[in-house]
Amino acid sequence: MSKVESMRGAKILTPRRRDIEAAVAQRSMVTVAAKPGTQALPDIDVEKSLKEAFARGWSVIVWNDPVNLMDYVVYVFKAVLKMNEQDASRHMWEVHQKGKSVVALETRERSELIVHRLRGFGLNATMEQA
Secondary structure, three states, rough: EEEEEEEEEEEEEOOHHHHHHHHHHHHOOOOOOOOOOOOOOOOOOHHHHHHHHHHHOOEEEEEEEOOOHHHHHHHHHHHHHOHHHHHHHHHHHHHHHHOOEEEEEEEEHHHHHHHHHHHHHOOEEEEEEE
């Protein structure tokens, strides 16, 4: 099945191209029948799912808590979100007065990273799809 090559005493197995092509041909001919009484799942459009995940439609929300000081929250916004003093203070006041503030609108992966970093600083942060 494989051709053995030796290189400095180590044996490396390299498959032959014909073996790979034969295995792919066998896999494509195999069909799996569903069990009686079950339904097949609808086809999932992978490209559409990826576009939705990477669309800038995820909000990062910071919630009010009685633990963190206002100056500390401003510091965290400046450090994590790279906000200037004025924007960080505005979001801090919104959190303080309204109970929450949307501090970022990003892709899903970027929003997860921001939430993780904000939680690492002790802030109560969540994300939701906008």
